[in-house]
Amino acid sequence: xxxxxxxxPRLVVIGNGMAGCRAVEEIIALAPDKYAxxxxxxxxxxxxxxIMLSPLLAGExxxxxIVINDxxxxxxxxxxxxAGVAATAIDRDAKNVALADGRTVPYDQLILATGxxxxxxxxxxxxxxxxxxxxxxxxxxxxxxxxDRGGRAVVIGGGLLxxxxxxxxxxxxxxxxxxxxxxxxxxRQLDQSASHLLTxxxxxxxxxxMLEAKTTAFVGDGRVEGVQLEDGGFAxxxxxxxxxxIRPNTALAQQAGLDVARGITVNHTxxxxxxxxxAVGECVExxxxxxxxxxxxxxxxxxxxxxxxxxxxLHFQCSDTGTKLKVSxxxxxxxxxxxxxxxxxxxxxxxxxxxxxxxxxxxxxRLVGAVLFGDADDGPWYLSLIKSGESIVDIRESLIFGxxxxxxxxxxxxxxxxxxxxxxxxxxxxxxxxxxxxxxxITQKNxxxxxxxxxxxxxxxxxxxxxPLVESLLAATLGDGFERGPSIKPVCKCxxxxxxxxxxxxxxxxLKSMPEIMQQLEWKTPDGCASCRPALNYYLLxxxxxxxxxxxxxxxxxxxxxGNIQKDGTFSVVPRMWGGLTSPAELRAIADVADKFNxxxxxxxxxxxxxxxGVKKEDxxxxxxxxxxxxxxxxxxxxxxLRTVKTCVGTDWCRxxxxxxxxxxxxxxxxxxxxxxxxKVKMAVSGCPRNCAEATCKDVGVICVDSGYEIxxxxxxGLHIKGxxxxxxxxxxxxxxxTIAAITQFxxxxxxxxxxIYKWMxxxxxxxxxxxxxxxxxxxxxLHDRFVLSQRDAQVDPWAERANGADADExxxxxxxxxxxxE
Amino acid sequence: xxxxxxxxxxxxxxxPSRGARRFMFRDTPIAVFRAGDGGLFALIDRCPHxxxxxxxxIVHARSVTCPLHNWxxxxxxxxxxxxxxxxxxxxxxxxxxxxxxxxxxxLSLAASA
Ligand code: SRM
Ligand SMILES: Cc1cc2nc3c(=O)[nH]c(=O)nc-3n(C[C@H](O)[C@H](O)[C@H](O)COP(=O)(O)OP(=O)(O)OC[C@H]3O[C@@H](n4cnc5c(N)ncnc54)[C@H](O)[C@@H]3O)c2cc1C
Ligand code: SF4
Ligand code: FES
Numbered sequence: 001x002x003x004x005x006x007x008x009p010r011l012v013v014i015g016n017g018m019a020g021c022r023a024v025e026e027i028i029a030l031a032p033d034k035y036a037x038x039x040x041x042x043x044x045x046x047x048x049x050x051i052m053l054s055p056l057l058a059g060e061x062x063x064x065x066i067v068i069n070d071x072x073x074x075x076x077x078x079x080x081x082x083a084g085v086a087a088t089a090i091d092r093d094a095k096n097v098a099l100a101d102g103r104t105v106p107y108d109q110l111i112l113a114t115g116x117x118x119x120x121x122x123x124x125x126x127x128x129x130x131x132x133x134x135x136x137x138x139x140x141x142x143x144x145x146x147x148d149r150g151g152r153a154v155v156i157g158g159g160l161l162x163x164x165x166x167x168x169x170x171x172x173x174x175x176x177x178x179x180x181x182x183x184x185x186x187x188r189q190l191d192q193s194a195s196h197l198l199t200x201x202x203x204x205x206x207x208x209x210m211l212e213a214k215t216t217a218f219v220g221d222g223r224v225e226g227v228q229l230e231d232g233g234f235a236x237x238x239x240x241x242x243x244x245x246i247r248p249n250t251a252l253a254q255q256a257g258l259d260v261a262r263g264i265t266v267n268h269t270x271x272x273x274x275x276x277x278x279a280v281g282e283c284v285e286x287x288x289x290x291x292x293x294x295x296x297x298x299x300x301x302x303x304x305x306x307x308x309x310x311x312x313x314l315h316f317q318c319s320d321t322g323t324k325l326k327v328s329x330x331x332x333x334x335x336x337x338x339x340x341x342x343x344x345x346x347x348x349x350x351x352x353x354x355x356x357x358x359x360x361x362x363x364x365x366r367l368v369g370a371v372l373f374g375d376a377d378d379g380p381w382y383l384s385l386i387k388s389g390e391s392i393v394d395i396r397e398s399l400i401f402g403x404x405x406x407x408x409x410x411x412x413x414x415x416x417x418x419x420x421x422x423x424x425x426x427x428x429x430x431x432x433x434x435x436x437x438x439x440x441x442i443t444q445k446n447x448x449x450x451x452x453x454x455x456x457x458x459x460x461x462x463x464x465x466x467x468p469l470v471e472s473l474l475a476a477t478l479g480d481g482f483e484r485g486p487s488i489k490p491v492c493k494c495x496x497x498x499x500x501x502x503x504x505x506x507x508x509x510x511l512k513s514m515p516e517i518m519q520q521l522e523w524k525t526p527d528g529c530a531s532c533r534p535a536l537n538y539y540l541l542x543x544x545x546x547x548x549x550x551x552x553x554x555x556x557x558x559x560x561x562x563g564n565i566q567k568d569g570t571f572s573v574v575p576r577m578w579g580g581l582t583s584p585a586e587l588r589a590i591a592d593v594a595d596k597f598n599x600x601x602x603x604x605x606x607x608x609x610x611x612x613x614g615v616k617k618e619d620x621x622x623x624x625x626x627x628x629x630x631x632x633x634x635x636x637x638x639x640x641x642l643r644t645v646k647t648c649v650g651t652d653w654c655r656x657x658x659x660x661x662x663x664x665x666x667x668x669x670x671x672x673x674x675x676x677x678x679x680k681v682k683m684a685v686s687g688c689p690r691n692c693a694e695a696t697c698k699d700v701g702v703i704c705v706d707s708g709y710e711i712x713x714x715x716x717x718g719l720h721i722k723g724x725x726x727x728x729x730x731x732x733x734x735x736x737x738x739t740i741a742a743i744t745q746f747x748x749x750x751x752x753x754x755x756x757i758y759k760w761m762x763x764x765x766x767x768x769x770x771x772x773x774x775x776x777x778x779x780x781x782x783l784h785d786r787f788v789l790s791q792r793d794a795q796v797d798p799w800a801e802r803a804n805g806a807d808a809d810e811x812x813x814x815x816x817x818x819x820x821x822x823e
Numbered sequence: 824x825x826x827x828x829x830x831x832x833x834x835x836x837x838x839p840s841r842g843a844r845r846f847m848f849r850d851t852p853i854a855v856f857r858a859g860d861g862g863l864f865a866l867i868d869r870c871p872h873x874x875x876x877x878x879x880x881i882v883h884a885r886s887v888t889c890p891l892h893n894w895x896x897x898x899x900x901x902x903x904x905x906x907x908x909x910x911x912x913x914x915x916x917x918x919x920x921x922x923x924x925x926x927x928x929x930l931s932l933a934a935s936a
Contacts, residue, residue: 183840187861214836346884527841527859530881530888530895553841553859557879557890565890569876809837814846814855816832816925 008036011308012097012107014087014252016041018050019281019297020113021069026305028077034309037079038105040097043136044084046070050136051294054161054326057140057168090256092274109308112253112264112272112279116246116292121156125218131240134165143241147172151238154178154227156215158185160325162243163198166207167327169241176206177235179213179227181244189323189334191526193350193357194373196515201330201355210235248283248290261285268315269307270300280304287318295321322383324376333379336369336386337361349400350522357519359526360400365391367399378402418472427473428459428466438470442477450474467496492531494523499535499752506543514540514551528554535753538640541676542748545790552807558638561810562798563620566613571620573599573612574637575627576673579647579665579685580608589630593623607644607682609635621811624799633797636673640754642744643682645669646694650687650704659704661687664733668702668740674795675787678751678760681744696724699757700740705729709736713743713769714761722758725766728774742773742780745787827915828928835918838863843878843887848927854878855916855923856898858885864898865916865925871896871909 011027013020016039024037041047045067052066074081082099089098096106118133120126132142143165146153150173155166158180170176178185184195199209214230218240226236248263259265259273263285270278280300282291291297299316306314322335349358354374360382361369366389370382381403385392392399398406409420423436441447441456453470454460460470488498495502502521511517514536518528528536533554540548558564563571577586590610594602601613615623624634636643647665651657665685672683684695685702695701697717701724703710708731712724727743730736743757746769751760761769773780802811830848838844838857845854845868852868854877862885868878875891885898895904901911915926 181836182861184859184861191860525884527883529883530893533881533883553839553882556881561879565876565879567873567875567891569879809839809844814833814837814844816830816846816848 006036008034009108010106011035011037011109011111012105013037013039013111013113014097015039015111015113015115015281015283016043016045016047016081016083017113017115017281018047018068018294019115019301020111021047022298023111023113023280023301023304024077024079025069026301027309029309030305031309035109037077038082038107039074039079040082040085040087040099040105042084042086043138045137046074046081046083048137051326053134053137053140054164054168056137057134057143057165058171058328059168060171060328063137087252090252090277092256092277095276108276110277111304111308112277112283113281114249114252114283116248116282118242119245119247120242121215121244123215123217125220125224126242128218128220128224129222130220130224130238131218131242134161134241134243135246143169143239144172146239147174149238150174152177152236153239153241154235154237155241155243156227157243157245158182158209158211159243159245160186160189160323162241163202163207164326165241165243166202167205169239170206174239177208177210177237178202179210179215179229179235181212181214183211185209185211186323186325186332186334189371190332190373191359191371193348193359193515193518193526194332194334194371196513197355197357197373197519198325198330198332202327205327205330246282246292248285250283253279253283261288263290268303268317269312270304270316271307278304278308286316289318293321293323320383320386322379324379331372331374331376333372333376334370335379335383336367346526347396347400348524348526350519352520352522355519358400362392362396365393365396367392375402418469419476427469428457433457433459435473438473439477442474448474448478491535492529494525494528494532495521496524497521502536503539503543503749506539512540512544512548514554538676538678538753542790546793552810559640561617561620562624562634562638562802563615564638568614570614570616572637573615573620573623573627574605574607574609574635575632576635576669577609578669579645579662581647581662581666582609586630586632589627589632593626596626597623599623605637607637608646609644611637618811618813621802621805621808625803628797628800628803633673634799639676640679641674641676641681642669642672643680644684645672646682646684646698648685648687648692650685654687656690657687657704658706659687659709659733661685661693661702661704664702664704664709664736665693667733667737671737671741672744672791674797675744675748675791676794677744677748678753679756681747681757683740697721698724700743702736702740707731709733711736711739711743714758714766716756716758720758725761727766727770738780738784739773741787742783743769745783745790746772748787748790749783826928827926829917829924829926832923832925835863835921835923838923841882843880843882845876845878848930851930852876852878853914853925853927855925856882856887858882858898862898863916863918863923865914866896866898866901867912867914867930869911870894871901871903871911872907877911 047069049066049068052061055061086100087097088100096104098104118135132139153169153174153176155162155178158178166176166178184192185198215227216230217228218224219226219228224240226234250260250264253264254260264272264279264283266272266279266284266286270280272279281297303314303316306312320336325332345362347360356374359371367385372379395406398409421435425435427435438457438459447453460467490496491499509520511520517536537551537554552560563573597619599612599615603611605611645665645668647662650661681699683700684693684698686693686695687704689703695703697715701712710729711727713727715724716722747757832846838855840857841859843854843856845852854866854868856864868876870877870889872894875889877887877889879890880887886895888895894907901913903909917924
């Protein structure tokens with residue numbers, strides 16, 4: 001045996017891992033006796049399945065079960081395994097490899113399969129005992145030993161490996177927190193919706209997730225005790241697993257002078273810049289790409305074997321791969337791209353009851369990407385469609401329902417598909433109503449409208465996402481007898497639900513975040529659009545005062561930057577002048593700010609205050625700081641919020657004044673400013689029916705009379721001129737304030753986003769509003785109290801916050817450095 | 824052929840999710856966007872309609888809605904979507920080791936030509 005070996009060319013492989021051994025297997029399969037093979041491995045073990053380290057950690061597998069090639073395999077193939085010794089240098093002239101134990105191994109052909117090394121962020125404390133990475137069997141042993149001592153574990157990195165580590169540690173009884181830098185878990189594979197569902201699923205397994213958490217140091221006295229975060233937070237830990245990415249292990253190649261970019265550069269046959277040296281696996285870079293999954297690595301091994309053991313005709317090509325998260329009972333699959341081209345479209349399917357989210361990305365009638373959560377069975381089928389690049393025109397309608405449905409419906413015209421469904425097919429998942437029941441109800445009870453079907457069968461009565469199917473069934477059953485009824489106007493094209501239903505569901509299901517709403521209400525797009533996102537953000541803010549964290553990315557620029565954007569991209573600044581009152585000190589501060597920041601236009605607005613127009617975005621925080629120093633706060637001239645409360649001079653000066661209209665206006669404005677509303681809200685208080693403050697064309701107006709205060713609502717003087725209607729008359733200021741707060745809160749809780757009070761009133765009726773506010777004093781008080789509660793968190797001057805550094809990034813442009821010029 | 828000119832415009836972490844930051848290259852405003860799925864994109868920061876600053880718009884899926892009159896612009900191609908037509912220039916962008924690089928080669932050629 002040994003003699004036969006000595007006749008053959010010497011093939012040496014550095015790296016006894018997945019790529020190295022698979023390459024050898026492929027070569028032996030093509031040319032069993034061609035080489036005398038030596039494998040050098042730094043790890044002491046035989047070749048095992050690295051992928052299975054996750055189940056090994058979780059205790060779902062033993063080491064023996066994950067071995068790929070045992071000792072017998074090396075012996076049977078006459079492979080000389082040098083295990084537990086690292087290669088330290090390659091001498092390309094002498095054609096030999098130096099080992100850590102001083103030996104040298106000569107080669108005729110060399111394969112580098114050195115894999116990658118975990119990336120550890122360069123922060124203080126990385127060398128503390130208790131800080132480990134997750135790459136090999138030794139790491140698993142270290143983690144298991146730590147788990148035996150118990151306590152808290154922190155995993156840095158919410159990618160595939162980090163989450164599998166977290167799951168394994170949790171299974172071993174640790175109290176686990178994952179810290180992830182990005183706002184989305186597994187951001188290279190998942191979108192926000194899937195990430196949200198995954199966060200929930202992990203929470204159910206006792207794993208806490210903190211997103212946008214940046215580690216600045218590992219802290220501990222002689223042993224790690226916790227992780228310091230950039231925002232000042234601290235996560236205590238007895239064990240820290242760093243899983244923040246991997247870097248190709250190129251040290252040997254670099255030392256030997258091979259071409260190395262991010263990885264070792266190779267051609268289609270996996271040959272490096274030295275014809276006698278090949279490279280394979282995670283250590284290589286091919287066509288600017290790196291590799292972190294085994295599927296493409298297996299292709300590399302086949303190409304390499306073809307070069308070294310065959311005719312070299314098989315070339316390696318990059319192709320799409322799928323990723324599956326190995327967390328038991330938690331199906332997550334992702335394949336291809338989710339960034340297509342501008343023609344690309346999303347098909348989104350959500351099943352709230354079963355916790356399923358599927359998103360397919362189509363580009364030019366081809367499938368280019370898929371994200372699946374909750375039901376990943378069709379993952380490989382989608383991947384094959386992505387890889388084949390075949391047209392999906394014919395199966396588009398059923399594609400999202402997976403392979404079985406698509407194949408069952410093949411050849412059936414999509415509009416006839418409902419007709420072709422069996423009577424037992426479930427139409428309404430929420431209420432478990434099948435086709436037969438619906439058809440029977442339609443024919444036997446002579447139903448003709450969607451509402452009829454809803455009330456008789458309950459189909460489409462819950463989440464409503466099967467409404468189109470039920471309508472098709474009606475059409476198919478009744479033929480011409482069916483007329484589509486006036487349907488509810490959906491919020492936008494992302495959903496079939498109207499505003500009201502969305503607001504009801506938020507409360508009914510306690511939905512507290514945008515991804516939760518989108519999942520529960522089965523949104524048809526992955527992350528909404530510029531119409532629904534601001535609406536949902538407002539509904540959440542209104543439903544959960546103090547609890548919900550405002551989502552900046554769902555705010556129009558005016559509300560995000562707290563100023564009105566102008567046509568040239570500058571902003572306007574309108575500070576509050578309570579009830580239209582100002583003072584020499586305020587006017588002086590405004591004049592100084594205008595001078596200091598070269599503000600081109602200063603104008604008196606129609607709302608009794610002053611507008612500074614043409615302020616540069618970068619200057620906003622400083623302008624606000626100066627105005628704030630003079631006691632002024634944001635006027636919300638930019639917001640769906642309380643704008644101004646106009647007043648007239650009232651009893652203080654006017655010979656006709658019946659009440660202190662200025663004073664009441666100031667009180668109202670101080671009480672109500674800062675409140676977010678469905679659309680803008682303008683108010684005014686006039687001291688007598690001559691109405692100099694124009695109170696009868698405001699959303700809420702007060703006309704003072706001798707015997708008290710007339711409260712008016714529903715006026716406007718913009719696109720439509722609308723005089724107000726009288727809601728009621730009260731006798732004291734306190735009653736006036738309570739009533740105005742109650743109306744505002746009723747409007748806040750009931751109106752559709754962007755619906756001004758006059759439109760809301762036209763929809764629900766003045767009588768209804770009267771009944772709820774005027775006639776029902778308990779309800780009035782309760783509404784008032786809820787308004788007061790929400791004001792507790794709303795009355796923070798957004799300008800002062802930003803002058804003090806909040807959202808600094810929003811106001812600072814990027815400052816590029818000329819760093820790299822190519823060719 | 825364009826000559827590539829990659830410039831380092833700052834830390835990737837500074838580009839907010841579903842948001843944008845902008846910078847000036849010579850006289851041209853450039854917006855760097857991050858979509859909800861994490862993808863980075865760069866466009867000349869002028870709406871094809873009336874020059875509105877796209878960097879101030881709401882980002883959804885792979886589009887941005889202009890803050891001035893609600894045109895929807897593709898982050899990938901700079902093309903206006905739906906019934907509107909027009910286009911702003913899209914620039915190659917890449918994150919490397921936590922820094923964002925934008926290829927402004929197309930602009931520097933145009934500027935020197
Ligand atoms: C500055 C001001 C004009 C002025 O120089 O006087 C003004 C300026 C704008 N108005 Fe106004 N409106 C101003 C008083 C009014 C008034 C008069 C009033 O409030 O007494 C009205 C009619 C009353 C009403 O609202 O019913 C008015 C009806 C509108 C409308 C139509 C609203 C409607 O529902 O029909 C719009 C458009 C909108 O909101 O969608 C609008 C929108 C705008 C916007 C915000 C347009 C925009 O989106 O960029 C302008 C912003 C300019 C800026 O950057 O500051 N502005 N606007 C006034 C600011 C008042 C303030 O101090 O806050
Ligand atoms: C926990 C975990 C879970 C994973 N799950 C999946 C999954 O679900 N799906 C998937 O497709 N992929 C998964 N992967 C990735 C997959 O394991 C790798 O892509 C694959 O192992 C890469 O093979 P490789 O041979 O290039 O590197 P490795 O398998 O790492 O082998 C490299 C070997 O080279 C040795 N070596 C390095 N330098 C030297 C030297 N100088 N001298 C001697 N020996 C040296 C190393 O010790 C190592 O044994 C997972 C990885 C991990 C760590
Ligand atoms: S009237 Fe028209 S142009 Fe004048 S400020 Fe109002 S919105 Fe602008
Ligand atoms: S400038 Fe962008 S839509 Fe008008």
